[in-house]
Amino acid sequence: MKNAISRFGKFLSGMVMPNIGAFIAWGFLTALFIEKGWFPNERLSSMVSPMLSYLLPILIAGQGGYMVAKERGRVIACIAVIGCICGSDYTMLMGAMVMGPLAGWVIKQFDNRVEEHIPAGFEMLVHNFSIGILGMLLAILGYYVIGPFMTAILTVLTAGVDFLVSHSLLPLVSIFIEPAKVLFLNNAINHGIFNPIGVSQAAEAGRSIMYMLETNPGPGLGVLLAYCLFCKDKTTRQSAPGAVVIHLLGGIHEIYFPYILMNPVIILAPIAGNFCAILFYTMTGTGLSGPASPGSIIAYMAMAPRDSVLTVFIGVVLAAAVSFVLSSVILKATSGNAQNLSEAQAKMQDMKAQAKGEAPAAIESAPVNAGDVHKIVFSCDAGMGSSAMGATKFHNRIKAERPELIVTNSSVDNVPADADIVVCQRVLTERARRSAPQAQIITIDNFLADPNLDTLYQTLTAAPAAKAAAPETTDELAAQDQGLVIQAEDIQLGLPSVDKETAIRAAGALLAKRGYVDADYADAMVEREKLVTTYMGMGVAIPHGTSEKKSTVKKSGVVMLQYPDGVDFGDEKAYLIFGIAGVGDAHLDLLAHVCEVLEDEEALEMMKKTPDIKFVLTHLQ
Template sequence: MKNKVQSFGKFLSSMVMPNIGAFIAWGFLTALFISTGWFPNDRLATIVDPMLMYLLPILVGYTGGKVVGGDRGAVMGAIATIGVVVGSDQTMLIGGMIMGPIGGWVIKKFDEQVDGKIPAGFEMLINNFSIGILGMILAIIGYYLIGPVMSAVLVVLESGVQFLIDNTLLPLVAIFIEPAKVLFLNNAINHGIFTPLGAEQVSEAGKSIMYMIESNPGPGLGVLAAYWAFSQDKITKSSAPGAIIIHFFGGIHEIYFPYVLMNPVILLAPMAGSAAAIFFYSITGAGLSFAASPGSIIAFLAAAPRGETLLVLAGVAIAAVVSFLVAAPIVKMGGKKSLDDAKDDVKSMKSTTAPVAIEGKVSQVIFACDAGMGSSAMGATKFRNRIAPLNLGIKVTNSSVDNVPAGTDIVVCQAALQDRARKSAPNAQLVVINNFLADPALDALFAQVEAMATGETAPAEESVKADSKKKILIADGIVLGCTATTKEEAIQSAGKLLNKLGYVDATYVPAMLEREKTVSTYMGFGVAIPHGTAAAKDAVKKSGIVMLQFPNGVSFGDEDAQLVFGIAGVGDEHLDLLAKIGEMMEDESNLSALKTTTDVEKVLAMLG
């Protein structure tokens, strides 16, 4: 049921989001030049109504038709939409959302029926006339039937919204909005529902409270501030300030969803903050002139009507303060809950942080989010910059989770979107993360990509491969009951053992220390996998892994590692064992046994 709601919501928002720039252009014209705007101008104000009545609905219908029926569907969607636009005296954004996809579906079905049956030489004639005739029919249906019906529906919806506002009941909407947002329905709610309703209100009053309900950055700010101030988990606490900047100023609200999911009771905080802000905006009559997208404080204030900037800012502050006050005691009582405890419904996120064993050549990595514009763009940029020094020629970009490009080798997405990612890219390897800012799965992916830069082509003969894999981890490469005071000391011990066993020469050890200065090799769950830099690939003689056990732990920054796997890789010979280590990290009992056992043979048996 949840997936169906997500798909429907995504479908609605997919018709609006590509056209947000047009909505913003209309919004600025409204905010600046209508009679109550910043710079009233009667001539420029005449652009406002035609954009709202014609341009925006037709763009929505065009996009909806294209989503369903491609380029021909887009033209059909636009033709069909003009019927409902002219057949109603109200703004037909919702009409475009209906007629656009219908137009795309009709021409798609027509093309399927005539596929292979058109006589040679008549293709252009039939293609053009089919759109012309079918589009005309849909436009007439829209004019006489859909337009009047949608007008009546809009009257009912507007009356309902006005009833909620007049009776100060609109804050109750927050009870439903905030839980829906953390299920990644934020774009669907804002652009599929509130944007069309808000546009109608703006056409009459020059502003709308509907634009303020989902996009207010205050509730999320309060949650993140509470984790920054009171979280007992060091990684979560240290990641919160960066998340605040990205959420509040960048407008990427998805960044705070994992902080809510790690302790669902926290939902009470943004719900309370949002309700308080909506109540404030309701009693003061505040509104925005256009959709604040993304939900950055910059966009939020830019959409404020003349003379209401401080009023709009006050509502954001109220939401943040209330959200913080509710979240603070919950975070305190949550103990050491970390981002790794965030869950997608009942699915634990812990299984997503294990090292990734990359299979085959990687040429394209896609970071995917719901809309393909916010958190995915940020994640792709960070990872692209991170791997740039390796010069591997890997393309790293972002897309919507439902439209992953063909030929993608690896898809990186958040846990709540993994089912959609698998459906969209069934042949791609999936890396499921929790936080685009700091996630062990991203560190593991980087380690694997870096290993590709240090490796050489593995021997072609299967017998040679099999023999090399057997010798990657041997009994002499396992040392139990170690002690170390610093991570540098532990890494040196691992490097010296790799050198002693003939896997690397002595220059590899300082390269391991240099690698640790760049990005921590701590993977989570008490496991670290130190290895050399890309420049040290010539120091690797053959693939090998050593394991050092530190029962009392050794500090790797904010966390302690009890297991340190020193890695030297040629080609992909060591990846099977890394995958096995990843599997062990998913099983807490086996992982605990590795950390405490005094039997080397048991370690060999457990790691295969």
Template sequence: MNSKAKSKSNVQGFGNFLSGMIMPNIGAIIAWGLITTLFIGTGWLPNKELESMVSPMLTYIIPGLIAYQGGKLVGGNRGAVMGIIAATGVIVGSDYVMFLGAMIIGPVAGWVIKKFDEAVEGKVKAGFEMLVNNFSIGILGMILAIIGYYLVGPFMGAILSVLDSGVQFMVKNSILPLVAIFVEPAKVLFLNNAINHGVFTPLAVDQVAEAGKSIMYLIETNPGPGLGVLLAYWMFSKDKVTKTSAPGAIIIHFFGGIHEIYFPYILMNPILLLSTIGGSLAALLYYTIFNLGLAGPASPGSILAYLGMAPKGSTIAVLFGAVIAAAVSFVISIPLIKRANKKSSNLEDATMKIKEMKAESKGLGNTPINKIIFACDAGMGSSAMGATVLKKKLKEAGLSEIEVEHASVSEIPKDAKLVVVHKDLAERAAKSAPEAKLVTITNFMAAPEYDMVVDDLKKLYSQIH
């Protein structure tokens, strides 16, 4: 692995770890966002009794869940319990909502109990195991909660104060849209979940608590920029594979909210980043000028989720921002795609190269394969869609007995023998499952590798039977 690829893999891995604490709890954040949207004084259905749930969920429940998940990622179930104990000190030790504090103290607590368990393994006398297990969590958890109260909580509160001031400065001076220059390239490198859930969501919650909405929820999740690129491909591309796959990608991206579906179309012609940057910048400028935001995270980034999280009275205004992003992205994409039509590099050529590589490939070997793992960054969006596509193809080929599961690229089952993953996540997949055979794809909808896998499996099973 060269240094550039290793750095990219490390950044993706760290981002995945951050989003791994948030993603499993997105449902809870959405529930809080819906309660806020509906029942606060300016909501759709104002209700003082139900509004009383807003503050406890935001202050205690969600940070506790994040710390629990962070501890579990590092130290298993015991780490999860440690995480939520330690998070109590951080939560009450600051006046800010401690999403970021929970993302720090949770993994630290998991690491502490993991190291303790390793240190005492084999040294505890028979009959004292339960006593040691329970009191170790109780004592170490208490110590970390105290440290969280006096050190971590105030420290993270100071950091959040600086970050919040920075965001307010950018909004007031209309320079927040410039973050699109960094966000859009990072997204296509599969850092979208890390950016949205690891950075923007923790910053947004305080703004929602104060104003009932936050523009931070509108930055990464806007489906408009990607829609503009896909529409331009559909209408102006001369590559048959790209042109025919674009309509399906549009539906999955815009209504399903799986933004990863358009990343390969950008990676195939990287200059199209100008389109997504332009679309995102234009929409953010509009959102900034008219002081718009969402009451909760639009996850996945579907236009339906986008509108569902819009505060009362701003649904049409929020929708118009997505339209602006799509229109600007579409207009910029047209000449860039027409320019690309004159070049030979396209999905059709990629398909031919794959077929040539297949002729030189040793196939899947002679080991029976009963389960295929489709992996993506978070293990929830593009991998679930890809697994569905592959299941259908296997069923049509009479191989329905082969299971296809989806997973995070960082948590591929150790017994996995065949893993399908996007090429930009291949390094992380190889590290996560070193013994598995990797099949890398470049396009989730029209990947010729799907048919290659099915053909190889048919040959393998015909030899076995």
């Protein structure tokens, strides 16, 4: 049931999200020019009603038809939805969400059945008349059946909302909204229920509280601020400020879901925060002029009517404050039982995949031929948030070396046909393959910093001229990898426990002392650790530098630092830290070599404690 609702919500989102700009335009016209707006203007306000009654439903229906049957689906859906619009006194957003996909399905079925039976030369005649006739029939169906049926549904839903408001019960919806968001069911309730009712209310009163129920950034902000200040895990605490910016300004609420999954009892905090905000908005009669999407503080405040700017802002602050206080208390009381952030992010991705009826996909990266690549598309579920950020960051990174490359973003289900490479999260791999069978798929865990993105960057910027500039040096250094053997001078035993960064820098310092790298290579090792942990399990970590700092490697080498009492790498301890310096991709061979010599678990346990350097050398050489 949850999977079906989530897929339904995803489809609704796919119809609405590409048209959010039109909603915003209508919202601004309402906020600015109606009688109670910032700058009342009777002539300009005359555009409000036609946009609401005709433009928005037609756009939504057209997008729904396109998602089912491409361009022919868009045209027939726009024809058909006119019947719903004219057959009801309500704004037919819900009617458009039904009629659009239905019309697309009808024309798709017709095309499939007659495709091989159209006489040569009659294709255009059949195609045009089929859309015209079927569109007319669907418009009649919309006028007499779908429009009135949706009117009845909206009447019931509106009456329910009025009952909740009149009995001061509306804040109770927060009990369902916040858990639904974390379970990725928010699209179903927001686009399927709240926005259609909100549009009807805003058409009459110029504002609606329904736009504020799910999009308020305050509840999530409070959770993230609590993690910034009171989380005991250093890695998680350091990640929270960046999440605050993305959540509050970017409006990507998904960024805070892992922080709740780390410690599920914290869900009580945003529930309480949203409850207080909704109660405050109900008591003050506050509403927004149009939908605030995405749920950014910028969009939220932009949709505030002239006489409600302060109360809208106070509601956000109130929600954040309540959520922050409760989150802080819960964090202090339960932090010892919390998961780490990486586990929570993985759990969130698996939940997101399961909510769509998919199995989590394994990480894979297709081979990339740099000369054949002209367009790279970053794709996420909706194509509005994380993929846009990822595409922007990667474009800024690569534009100096490959200015001719097109780097853009899209939803994973609507990848452009001319995409050469699609970059997506691992749980979206199968959908990316179906959407872009012609493209090479690069799967990642994080759009902003991922080893596969580093590899893609290196592949796309590897220029033959650069390789030819110093062939002798490259060949000479690569030759030194043959028969690489760790020496006694590469090993330090019995070191006192330190923090992770200090241990990584100590490994970098030893690599520099042994002549393998320049002194600033240690900085690159620390930066690499921030991207993805180099802890491998079994008490072993293998810190190494970023690909950008390979020029600081003089020759390949491995050093080993032994910490008998361990060094904290997140929730795990590393007792053996192997510092790696590799020429080109030589460090991959070095890592494989280290793994091979550590297969003897009994010897590995001895190596973690022994003061005998000969024992260590015997097992590493």
